[in-house]
Amino acid sequence: MNRRYNSLSNFLKRKFGEPVRKIMLDAGLTCPNRDGIKGTGGCIYCNWKGSGTGLKSMGYSLKEQIDMQVGRLASRGYRKFIAYFQSFSNTYAPIDVLDSLYSVVLDVPCIVAMAIGTRPDCINEEVIKLLKKYKEKGYLVWVELGLQSVHDETLRFINRGHTFQDFLVAYELLKRNDFDVVVHIIFGLPGETFEMQMETVRTISGIKVDGVKFHVLYVLKGTPLGDIFERGIYIPMDLEDYVNTVVSALELLPPATVIHRLVSETSSSDLLAPLWIKDKRYVIRRIEEELKEKDSYQGKYYGT
Secondary structure: OOOOOOEHHHHHHHHHOOOEEEEEEOOOOOOOOOOOOOOOOOOOOOOOOOOOOOOOOOOOOHHHHHHHHHHHHHOOOOOEEEEEEOOOOOOOOOHHHHHHHHHHHHHOOOEEEEEEEEOHHHOOHHHHHHHHHHHHOOOEEEEEEEEEOOOHHHHHHOOOOOOHHHHHHHHHHHHHOOOEEEEEEEEOOOOOOHHHHHHHHHHHHHOOOOEEEEEEOOEEOOOHHHHHHHOOOOOOOOHHHHHHHHHHHHHHOOOOOEEEEOOOOOOOOOEEEOHHHHOHHHHHHHHHHHHHHOOOOOOOOOOO
């Protein structure tokens, strides 16, 4: 499909010659701003699932999670898959524990790539050495770093427990070792203006990140953000504001940067706001329509 942005689906088709689907994995790990090392409670928007499925806490092993999702997707004709270690920080454990978790994919021939979701302050030389082992086995391996914003005041408010400088150190270490890096950024963070959001985009554009995931800040039950929202202190972005923000962001990114996600998604049973993210396909369609109406595209203003 011809798109005005460099979509992940097209990238994977070029790489593997056919559609490839992600399977979302919950390894049962945690984060340093949850276990007391950096703080407790986690990010203000994160609930007990750790921005993932929550399947591990429901009693599903990694092998069971893989078999369940591969079976469902294979019945729809898919033959190749990405093991996406999604929930919490998936490089935050002793190296032997991480190796035992990652090694589950070795028994599944149809898994062709690994995506490791983590935090900038959970990347070090030991982790790099371990991930290299899986690259050498023939897997495409990329690391997804939750940056969210380049503004340290925002990172403090949302209780990230790391700084923008921590991100730069982790990013340099990963790139020096030839890993693709996918950066997560969130629009609609409390106190951030449009220009602050575009500063985040221009900054990651300047270091030519390999991939980007866009998220809108959504409010879940049982989180500190949920309490703030219910007291009327925080108002989420509306749909049109989000669409315009994403289009402006795409215009600033390098054409080669792969767009891994255009909008957040979450379990509707936990969602308080904004309710429009329940219809992900409609949001994506609105972004694509806006690009067409503006005769715009990814990279239109890159470098200007």
